[in-house]
Amino acid sequence: MxxxxxxxxxxxxxxxxxxxxxxxxxxxxxxxxxxxxxxxxxxxxxxxxxDYAGTPSMLYDATRLSAEAGARILLKREDLNHTGAHxxxxxxxxxxxxxxxxxxxxxxxxxxxxxxxxxxxxxxxxxxxxxxxxxxxxxxxxxxxxxxxxxxxxxxxxxxxxxxxxxxxxxxxxxxxxxxxxxxxxxxxxxxxxxxxxxxxRDFVSGIGFEAREQCREKTGALPDAVAACIGGGSNAIGLFHAFVPDDSVRIYGFEAGGDGFDTGRHASSITAGQTGVLHGARTYLLQDEDGQTIESHSISAGLDYPAVGPEHAYLNDIGRVTYEPVTDAEAMDAFALLCRTEGIIPAIESAHALAGALRIVPALRADLVREPTIIVNLSGRGDKDMHTAGAYFGLFEKGSTV
Amino acid sequence: MSSSGTLFDRALGEGRPALVGYLPAGYPNVAGGIDAIKVMIDAGVDLVEVGLPYSDPVMDGPVIQRATETALAQGVRTKDVLATVEAVAGRVPVVVMTYWNPVDRYGVDAFARDLAAAGGAGLITPDLIPDEADEWLAASDDHKLDRIFLVSPSSTDERIAMTVAHCRGFVYATAVMGVTGARDNVSDLAPALVARVQATGSAVPVGVGLGVRDGQQAATVGAYADGVIVGSALVQAVGDDPSLATLRNLVTDLAGGVRRAC
Missing domain, CATH: 3.40.50.1100 (Rossmann fold)
Structure with a gap:
């Protein structure tokens, strides 16, 4: 677009x-x-x-995770870039x-x-x-x-x-x-x-999607059935989506931070909340009160903890090209643990939202396609920075903890 | 209740520049904010700007940020801003200065309607440029409100001409590149900017804002501008002295300044 x-x-x-x-x-x-x-x-x-950032990042066939998920999950390894993210x-x-x-x-x-x-x-x-x-x-x-x-x-x-x-x-x-x-x-x-x-x-990060599109064709001989990314402001997501927007056969999913749960009001799901306005220079979806004052967002993931979203996502939502859904802190942390244990990859908690969302859509996608779907998940960053949060969440810092 | 002609008519009729005073609604609270604006009118401002406190004031320096945060923490609402306008309107023109999202949220036409009903004369819109303002251009016409857009030292001549052409009441020249706040030296960028606005041939008067803090500076700015806009220094005066005597003295000094300028 x-x-x-x-x-x-x-x-x-x-x-x-x-x-x-x-x-x-x-x-x-x-x-x-x-x-x-x-x-x-x-x-x-x-x-x-x-030479400096280490791209193209690999598209990795996460076979053990895929076995758990019931879908072929390909991880776009942006976590391996210099500085650890897209x-x-x-x-x-x-x-x-x-x-x-x-x-x-x-x-x-x-x-x-x-x-x-x-x-x-x-x-x-x-x-x-x-x-x-x-x-x-x-x-x-x-x-x-x-x-x-x-x-x-x-x-x-x-x-x-x-x-x-x-x-x-x-x-x-x-x-x-x-x-x-x-x-x-x-x-x-x-x-x-x-x-x-x-x-x-978007254009500077769009290599994510263009690389992944080619890598997927080389690896599987076809385009993916779906691509998924987490959404804060939305740069990693638009970087992945941009190449796939014209591909009608590819379903596109953006997963917003659902925090404690959308219904609690403590979240960062501005598109799901559905109210438009202007913030930080653009008209878009944002979290606001009755008077248009910005409401603070909440998420376990600092990178998704933002009360608005990039305007192209707002548009892709309105034209129905991308499906945006919230993923709660708890769902994200379950996916975080699953990826650690199945693949030996500690993801950023942001990226764990994308993974959790992808796992959620598998049953419907399987039923619709009547076969195992292929899903590209943007692993937008690595989780080293999140170990304090994850350690506290899983109780790793408690004496005698074994998780 | 739009002003006929320009918002600076009273002052310009007396052959001097206008004094424009800004205070946010709801600071230190709604009633106190109304009292402060009335003091400002008593002491000689020609036009009142009522600020609508907003959570993300990107054009404002620390003094106004703190004041509007205080107002919001007290629970000030958009309807309180309109009530403030209604309480102070009548003696001099009153405009609202607001970031765009609160108006967008209220509904642009509804806000224009209610502002006009409250006796307000128009809006100053620091983060709305004419390029994005179709809805407001229509609503301000329908409800006969003035619309004050900003020009800046970095604006091209083309943008100054375009912006001035969309202004009614006056055009707001931001005299420095930067946020609001009183300064020791008012900007040397301002005279050139005012001259560029005047060179468009427009009859819309020019108000200069950002940095003025006393009568001497007001006289300096008033020598080349049609209006002198004062904000942070007034807000500071309200914060420093709840009796409002400091505010009254400052406005008296500023009003003397614009009367010395010619």
Whole structure:
């Protein structure tokens, strides 16, 4: 799907930002379009992805998991990329574009710290100054990632306003950008925000899906029956989905964070909640109260704990091309444990949501196809960062625990 | 109740720039916010901006962020903002300054209808550009409300012309690249921006905002702008002194400033 000239996917997307940022967004859009048509830029981007980030990531036949699942599960191993997630693709693309625009400074927001670490990595690699905004609550919860960013040469600024989490870090990064837009690029971490970010981030991460599509054909001789990814802001998901959207035979599933359960109200399932509005520069689905004030999201997975979603997902939902469903914390953690035990892979809790959702759809898919289905699951990140959460969840830190 | 002509008519009729004062509704609470705005009107503002507190105020610096957080923590609602407008309207024009999502959520036409019924004159929309504003352009026409969009030092001449063409009441020139907040030196980007707006040939007056904190600065800005917009310094004054004497003195000083500017 391509947005219109002003960045609208249907009624979604666009630019709901201060006029002060419009010139910078226009400049970014112009540079981005030009760069993507320039073999020098795309060639360098591909070289960095291959030599530095370690892509194409493998499409792995998870046979023991498949036996448990009753479907052939192919895992797109984005967890094996440098920095441990799909996010490296986006930050390398944007950092290279920053150099091309002649800017020397990048700013980024981060929730759990993954995008902050990836941004700091790309900034170190390409010799850019890097400032990361992180909610004060998150800097306390994720001290190790703060240390990583600092080791990589970034400045980490704790955000002490609002809910002191990811959405407030985005607000603060936008404030910095309005002030310093002359020499600064805002290295946004997901396929959300004002145009051209949703399109640009998608295109930088779309290798996930294009690689997986070819790898699946080579491996199985056919396209998959379904593809599945987790949805926070939605960058790993749109990166996987983009290549498959034109393939009518491929069912596409996005799994939102269901937190304690959708009915409890403590979740991050903005599409399932079904209310549209504008947040962080785009029209999309978001969690809001009766007056349009943003409601805080809840998820065991910090990377999915965001009260809105990228606008292209909002559109893909409305046209019925992608099915979005919530996956609870408990379902995700069951899938997390299952993958650890069957395949010896510790996934990011984000990615465990995708896996849990995929396992859930198997019976219906089998019944419909009357054969074993093939499902590609985006294993968007590795779980090292989540061991504190997982350890607490499974009681591993309790004396005498055996799980 | 749209102003006829421009929102700055009273001041411009006296041959001086207008003083525009911003305070958020509901700060320190709904009744206190109404009292503060009345003090501001008594002490000489020509136009009131009532802020609608919002959870994600990306254009605002720390002073206004803290005030609107306080208002939200007290449970201020959109209907309280409209009630505040109704309570203070009549003596000078009153506009609402709001991020877009609360209006979107309320329903653009419904909000315009209720704002007009409350005696409000229009909306300042810091994160709504004319490119995305079709619904608001229609609703503001239907309910005869003014619409104040922003221009910035980074705006191209084409965008300034387009934006000014969609403005009614006045056009809001953000004088610095950055968020709201009082500054020691008001921006040197402002005179050039005002000149670029005037070069469009539009009759819409230009208000300059972001950074003004005293009468001297108001006089400086008023020398080249049709209106001087003050926000954070007033909010700070309300927070520092619940008796509102500091607010009254500051507005008196600012009102003197715009009367010295010519």
């Amino acid at each position: 391509e947005a219109d000239a002003k960045g609208h996917f249907g009624v979604f997307g666009g630019r709901y930002v201060p006029e002060a940022l419009i010139a910078a967004l226009d400049e970014l859009d112009a540079h981005f379009r030009k760069a993507m048509g320039d073999p020098e830029f795309t060639g360098e981007f591909q070289r960095m992805l291959r 996010k490296v693709r986006n930050v390398l693309g944007q950092a290279l574009l920053t150099k091309r625009m002649g800017k020397g400074r990048v700013i980024a927001e981060t929730g759990a710290g993954q995008h902050g670490v990836a941004s700091a990595t790309a900034a170190a690699y390409l010799d850019l100054e890097c400032v990361v905004y992180m909610g004060e609550v998150d800097t306390e919860r994720q001290a190790l990632n703060v240390a990583r960013m600092k080791m990589l040469g970034a400045t980490v600024i704790p955000v002490k306003h609002g809910s002191r989490t990811l959405k407030d870090a985005i607000n603060e990064a936008l404030r910095d950008w309005v002030t310093n837009v002359d020499n600064t690029h805002y290295l946004l971490g997901t396929a959300a925000g004002p145009h051209p970010f949703p399109t640009m981030v």
